[in-house]
Structures are given as structure tokens and as C-alpha cells.
Amino acid sequence: MEEIVPEKRINIKGLVCPYTFVKAKLAIESMEVGQVLEILLDYEEAARSIPKSMEDHGQKVLKVEKINDTDWILLIRKDKE
Amino acid sequence: MxxxxxxxxxxxxxxxxxxxxxxxxARISNAKVFIVGAGGLGCPVGYYLTAAGVGTIAIIDNDTVEMSNLQRQIAHSVNTIGMPKVESAKRTFEALNPDVKIIALQKRISKDDILDLIKDYDIVVDGSDNFPTRYLVNDACVIAGKPLVSGAILRFEGQVTTIIPGEGHCYRCLFEEPPPPGLVPSCQEAGVLGVLPGVIGGLQATEVLKIILGKGDILRGELLVYDALKTIFRKVKVPKNPSCAVCGENPTITELIDYNEGYCTMQ
Incomplete structure (x- = not known):
């Protein structure tokens, strides 16, 4: 599969809900439709809730991956303005 | 932002x-709202718009805080009795959210200054308690083309409507002329349930935020009536009157009118 190169990356380690989603949403808002956002986080609840909320808002979740004992990487493609 | x-x-x-x-x-933060009255309606409207982070809020009222206000005018307190209401409200709102610029105008709004006062604001909210002011604010908003969110309360009943000049009705399409002095009792004479302005003011603040955001359906061309005793909300359609004296095709009111004479405008 082709490697996805995100247009924007944010590190929200240390943040908890709802600020994890607030930061992710503001980042998506600042991007163009079709671009991909990479989110690095360490709050497990947000690894579940951010993808769900992003889909509710019409965005596409491309990847949810636990990369080590504490951290997750999410890839979200902006599909909706 | x-x-x-x-x-x-x-x-x-x-x-x-x-x-x-x-x-x-960011749109909310850039918005400028002008509130007429720092009483039952002006307090919750200003309070919630301050909480929402509206950038600039002007509030105009000529009265001072009295003990009898505290049953419903939630921005004031025993500590501000005797203080101008707008100053009391400004202190309360600034304590809630220092992001918001509050402009306190201690004066009675008049036909001579209203157009100048509202000209830099995006939306006007009427929370006044008397007919001369209600008609003055309506006519000024129609002439200036400013969206107006109008509210009124008495006893157990409240009304809200949103006037978008050029698009929907105005207050005169609904009620052509103020009632004769003395016909409609004031809150002072008839009483008002203290929480009622909280409901109506909350609805007005909601209309303001939706206008700012450009989202949802506002009360354009509609009057919402709330009966607190029966717990009933009714929506009444209010068509634009083509022969309305101020917003009709051939307006006869082209200058502002002060109806003050004969009205008791005491709090």
C-alpha cells in the first residue's frame, strides 16, 4: 500500500478530553479538503473518541495505530469543509 | 484566530x-452586539453573550439598581443597589469573561442619538420595558438595516421575534402603533414571574448567536409566544406588511418618533 504522507502533524501528548478533540478539530479546520492530518497522542480514550467524532463530522479516518506502550498515531483525511 | x-x-x-x-x-469573538436595557431581559442576554465570548457588547439603560429588581435581573446584586444598572452589569460580565469588551451607556436612548449609537454594531437586542423605546428601536433598526432580536415579558407570558430589515417583518408589521398609554399594564403594575426573563432572554441570546454563526433557523417572519403557566410555546407566522408605515413599499415614517409623552416609563 502506498505510504500516506500527512500535510500536517500535531502532537497532543499530555492533553485529555475534550482538549484532544478541540486541538484536532482546529487543526483539521485549518487544512484543505483532501489533506491528511497526523495526530500523535497518549490519552487512550482519545484514540477511540477522536476517530468517532471525526467521522461524525464527515472526516475520513485512515489509520489508528498504537505505536508503543503509551502512544497512538491517527491519520485523518479532511473530506468535509 | x-x-x-x-x-x-x-x-x-x-x-x-x-x-x-x-x-x-472566531465570528462570535469578532461580533458586536448592542443591548437596549439592563433589566430582566438585558441581564441574561448580556450574561450569556458574554459567556459565549461576543467581542463587544454595549448595554444602555438609564436606571439604577433597586432591591425590587433582584427577583429577576440576574446581573445585579445587593452589592450594587443604587449603582447604575449598566455599571453593575458591566462588573458582572467582566468578572465572567475578561475577553469581552463591555461598553456601559448610562442614558435613556432617544430619537436623536439611537442611529449614531447603533451604527457600529452588527445586531441590536431589545430588552426594553416600554412601548416608546420598543417602537423607537424597531424604527431605527429598519432605517439602519440592523438585525433586531426583540423580546417582551409580562406576568407569565413572553414573546420573541427576530427582525431582519428588508427580508422579513418588522415590529410595526405585527403591531402598527404603540397601544395608548395605560392600556397595557407595566410589569410594575401587573407583576412578572422572575424566571420568565431568563427563558425569553435565553431565547434572544440564542437568536443572536445563530445570526452571528449563520446557522439554523431564526424567528424571521415569526413570533414565538411562551406561556409559562401552561408550559406552551406557540409560533405565529408574521407576514411582512407591504403597507407597513416604516418597512413597507411607501413608508410614511422616515424620521424617528419619540412616543414618550403620556407613558409611564418608571421601572
Whole structure:
């Protein structure tokens, strides 16, 4: 599969809900439709809730991956303005 | 708009909403709202718009705080009795949200200064308690083309309507002329349930935010009537009157009118 190169990356380690989603949403808002956002986080609840909320808002979740004992990487493609 | 950490926390529940987001919150922060009256309606309207982070709020009222106000006018307190209401409200609102610029105008609005006072504002909210002011504010908003969110309360009943000049009805399409002095009792004469202005003011503040955001359906061409005793909300359609004296095709009112004479405008 082709490697996805995100247009924007944010590190929200240390943040908890709802600020994890607030930061992710503001980042998506600042991007163009079709671009991909990479989110690095360490709050497990947000690894579940951010993808769900992003889909509710019409965005596409491309990847949810636990990369080590504490951290997750999410890839979200902006599909909706 | 770049939010500070405090602002991210303060407005997080707004930013999360799909209809608001960071962009909508920025629109709220850039908005300027003019509130007529710092009484039963002006207090909750100003309070919630301050909480929402509306950038600039002007509030005009000539009265001072009295003990009898405290049953419903939630921005005031025993500590501000005797103080101008607008100053009391300004202190309360600034304590809630220092982001918001509050402009306190201690005066009675008149036909000579209203157009100048509202000219730099995006939206006007009428929370006045008397007919001369209600008609003056309506006519001025129609002439100036300013959106107006009008509210009124008495006893257990309240009304809200949103006037978008050029698009929908105005207050005179609904009621052509003020009633004769003395016909409609004032709150002072007839009483008012203290929580009623909270409901109506909350609805007015909601209309203001939806106008700012450009989201949802506002009460354009409609009057919402709330009966607190029966717990009933009714929506009444209000067509634009083509022969309305101020917003009709051939308006006869082209200058503002002061109806003050004969009306008791005491609090």
C-alpha cells in the first residue's frame, strides 16, 4: 500500500478530553479538503473518541495505530469543509 | 484566530460543535452586539453573550439598581443597589469573561442619538420595558438595516421575534402603533414571574448567536409566544406588511418618533 504522507502533524501528548478533540478539530479546520492530518497522542480514550467524532463530522479516518506502550498515531483525511 | 490556552478551555464546548468550530467561535469573538436595557431581559442576554465570548457588547439603560429588581435581573446584586444598572452589569460580565469588551451607556436612548449609537454594531437586542423605546428601536433598526432580536415579558407570558430589515417583518408589521398609554399594564403594575426573563432572554441570546454563526433557523417572519403557566410555546407566522408605515413599499415614517409623552416609563 502506498505510504500516506500527512500535510500536517500535531502532537497532543499530555492533553485529555475534550482538549484532544478541540486541538484536532482546529487543526483539521485549518487544512484543505483532501489533506491528511497526523495526530500523535497518549490519552487512550482519545484514540477511540477522536476517530468517532471525526467521522461524525464527515472526516475520513485512515489509520489508528498504537505505536508503543503509551502512544497512538491517527491519520485523518479532511473530506468535509 | 489563534486561541490562547484559556480560550481553548473556555470555548471548548463551542469549538467541538460542528455548527460552531474554531471559525464560528472566531465570528462570535469578532461580533458586536448592542443591548437596549439592563433589566430582566438585558441581564441574561448580556450574561450569556458574554459567556459565549461576543467581542463587544454595549448595554444602555438609564436606571439604577433597586432591591425590587433582584427577583429577576440576574446581573445585579445587593452589592450594587443604587449603582447604575449598566455599571453593575458591566462588573458582572467582566468578572465572567475578561475577553469581552463591555461598553456601559448610562442614558435613556432617544430619537436623536439611537442611529449614531447603533451604527457600529452588527445586531441590536431589545430588552426594553416600554412601548416608546420598543417602537423607537424597531424604527431605527429598519432605517439602519440592523438585525433586531426583540423580546417582551409580562406576568407569565413572553414573546420573541427576530427582525431582519428588508427580508422579513418588522415590529410595526405585527403591531402598527404603540397601544395608548395605560392600556397595557407595566410589569410594575401587573407583576412578572422572575424566571420568565431568563427563558425569553435565553431565547434572544440564542437568536443572536445563530445570526452571528449563520446557522439554523431564526424567528424571521415569526413570533414565538411562551406561556409559562401552561408550559406552551406557540409560533405565529408574521407576514411582512407591504403597507407597513416604516418597512413597507411607501413608508410614511422616515424620521424617528419619540412616543414618550403620556407613558409611564418608571421601572
Amino acid at each position: 489563534d486561541f490562547t490556552d484559556d480560550q481553548l478551555q473556555r470555548y471548548s464546548r463551542h469549538i467541538i460543535l460542528p455548527e460552531v468550530g474554531g471559525k464560528g467561535q
